[in-house]
Amino acid sequence: MTDLSSKKKESFQVLLQQLQLTEDAMVEHFRDALIDRVVVEKKQKKWHFFFQFERIIPCSLMSRFTTQLDRSFSHIANVTSTFNVLDQSVTEELIHDYWKHCVQEIDGMAPPLLKLLNEQLPKVQGHKVVLNVRNETEGMAIKNKYSGILADIFQTYGFPILTIDTVVNQDSSANNDYEEFRKAKEKEDQERALMAMVEMQKKEAEKDQGDAGVPDGPVSIGLTIKDDADLRRLEEIVDEERRVTVEGYVFHAETKELRSGRTLLTFKITDYTSSIMVKMFSRDKEDAAIFNVIKKGMWLKVRGSVQNDTFVRDLVMIGNDVNEIRPKLRKDKAREGEKRVELHLHTPMSQMDAVSSVSDLVSQAAKWGHKAVAITDHAVAQSFPEAFGAGKKNDIKILYGVEANLVDDGVPIAYNSAHRLLADDTYIVFDVETTGLSAVYDTIIELAAVKVQNGDIVDRFESFANPHRRLSSTIIELTGITDDMVENAPEVDDVLREFHEWIGDAILVAHNASFDMGFLNTGCKKIGIGKLPNPVIDTLELGRLLFPDMKNHRLNTLAKKLDVELTQHHRAIYDAEATGYILIKMLKEAAEKGIEYHDQMNDYMGQGNAYKRARPHHITLLAQTEAGLKNLFKLVSISHLNYFYRVPRIPRSVLQKYREGILVGSACDKGEVFETMMQKSMEEAEEAAQFYDYLEVMPKPVYSHLIELELVRDERSLENIITNIVKLGEKLNLPVVATGNVHYLNPNDKIYRKILVNSQGGANPLNRHRLPDVHFRTTDEMLDEFSFLGKEKAKEIVVTNSNKVADMIDVIKPIKDDLYTPKIDGADEEMRNMSYGMARSIYGDELPEIVEARLEKELKSIIDNGFAVIYLISHKLVKKSLNDGYLVGSRGSVGSSFVATMTEITEVNPLPPHYVCSKCKKSEFFDDGSVGSGFDLPDKDCQTVGSATRKMGMISRLKPSLALKEIRFRILISTSPENISHVPMTIQKSCSVKTMCIVRVQLVP
Ligand SMILES: [Zn+2]
């Protein structure tokens, strides 16, 4: 090994230290890695690392490495890197390992294609990657547009040049093996991601702790080195120089007291191009004190002279000025009394979604001088205790809330109800193709319909319409309509006029009618016809009513079920025709159910599992009073127990019932006010908004995915939507509040969320686009985001209104000072019976004195203090968990309670060591301290019946918990990650206890 390459390797190891990636797994994989060179662009503050690896390293390590590289240099430079890999052999496994990661990096891919790539693992033949596609067009799109990009991305991680091929495969079942492999992999990724994240955050926390003895601001010795100082790379320093400035990572530092009484500080720094030793001599006591602060791990700028040092026989720098470079802390620059309040904030209890701890978020809010901060996790209240503690510690008001999933009690099948006999009527079954999903901002490009009479299609209508804009690639891919097909088409207004004349007063029918009717009505209103009064039937909802057991009720699924031919799905006329035949068959089925008239169709609305069919909308609930908090808890419980379907849901009627003391906000882009404003009309948004107490708008970057997904055309349209919501608030006299949808504290924490979300793969819709910027924003940052509304308006929604809402809320304590045990009728008696029953089954009907005395003593204390019910709940929890196959461990005071043993909460028997015969139940106790533990007793047969006796009893080192002031059952349930949400669910459902159980769930890899 040449001296040079060993230096380059050392330098890589120093980098690992700087990145805090020092655990064995990391070091092992990077053993032969080296930093070949670093190219620095001083002006742009850009650094490019050239790394050399022995072989391609696992994707999870690679992403941690690049993540940390990014983060650690974020305050120094913008870092990019190239990986040169010596042994480029690849396997299918390795490509699968990197697959999702690389697909995520493709920019601007149409969502359907992205989904396709995301949801499969390609076959690999040598350096060829073969992808399944659904048709030739898709294959061409992938090959032409993305194969090069994808190969490039793989290459950046050291892969050889891969070629991408596609194969048409319509039968999705062929993908089953992959599907399973993918799922297994996803699971594995999720676990790894969680662990990596925990590890990284732990390190960060340690670092913060380590800083405790260090002065608050960055360290500075001598003069301040200005930003524009001519920074030299260390590799350029080859000779003695009078005055140079360098920067680098400190990888060694020590101070020495010299005989002269002065202190000598020596430290070594590297900028990864080379390294140098710096020496400094103290001039006075203060100098000496500050020298001690220079530590390994800092990033320093140093100015001084370079000299040949005879002692170390190398060039050494004699430092004059030293400045530490630290990441800048964000400050809230708003004046006292003009600070905002964050009303929408997620903590790690928003499962697999948010990352910063409640304590950090709350203490940051307090440091910025905010007077309050809200907690609004997805559907749960588990962060309240920690938030309460953090609020007390930091002297800041906590607003307790949740972001819930609101559903309508039922979705109508028919609109504009009319008492018309279905069998005799005329129907216009129609379908529209559009430039996008928003009836407000998008327009119709094709309108097609069939007329149905007496069970047959009797007429057709078909026309394109000119949108006067270019179609997006998603729309072209989805509809097969291209720009030249609509370029010379008639104006949409004319098409609608003609259509209006053609339909007469017939019943209108469409699949997912609210979408098509939205476009039709918006268009008709524009040309003065107004909202159409025709009765409407939605075949999607009708299908759901008639065939509740079908997995989905998409048009092609229904067509298959009802034996209707559907060629060229997604072209309007074919879809309309197929819907026509589907309608004919469904009307027959409906007649058999007794639905004969149009106005009977909604009679079944809200029945059965209607909550499962409705699409949930996000909604923010803030407890305004103590009573409101109780209602909030009820809603959380009800949504988990009675209305859980994929997510816990709250039907609108249930929310109304428990709404007292709760402020209702309109939440994010998944809230109904925003969505209606985006996709329907101002009037409909107004109707939706009346349900709320305040309206939320968020910074544009928080909505950025909407533009990427082509739900909103551009930033202008987004501003339009926000402006319209603000106007709506004025009109309805509702406060409009700027909220941040916070998911982490600082912008550079985004990477943690990315790891978390990415690990969930296609199952999480967040993986279909880039993640928005959802850090905790300061007042001035928030004001900037809304400056497009004008200064005054921005201040009103950011500062005035957020404070107004916060002031409407009482100071609430979610944790009571006294103990309030829950109540279950007969709990005392049940505990007594259960304990004695079990004791008799082990020790015989005539209980040994020691057993009976202990039972009595404990039971009295337990029952008198009101703890019987807690024992009973624990008993049920443990039993249910064991029955369902979850391991249960117990810890703490539970191990010293004999009643807990007798009620099977724990297996630990806290009695003195003893033998007991399982047949004749005779026992022998050693309570003189001669035996330490029952397990140490020698094996022994029972003298009476001759069979082996059981050995039991462990005198617990814990004192028996008889002086019961407080009792805590910490029940540890071990489960694998995919069951996390399932466990608390099962337990809550099975316990039939009207209380909240706090269960700590441990992950078992
Ligand atoms: Zn939301």
Ligand SMILES: [Zn+2]
């Ligand atoms: Zn949210």
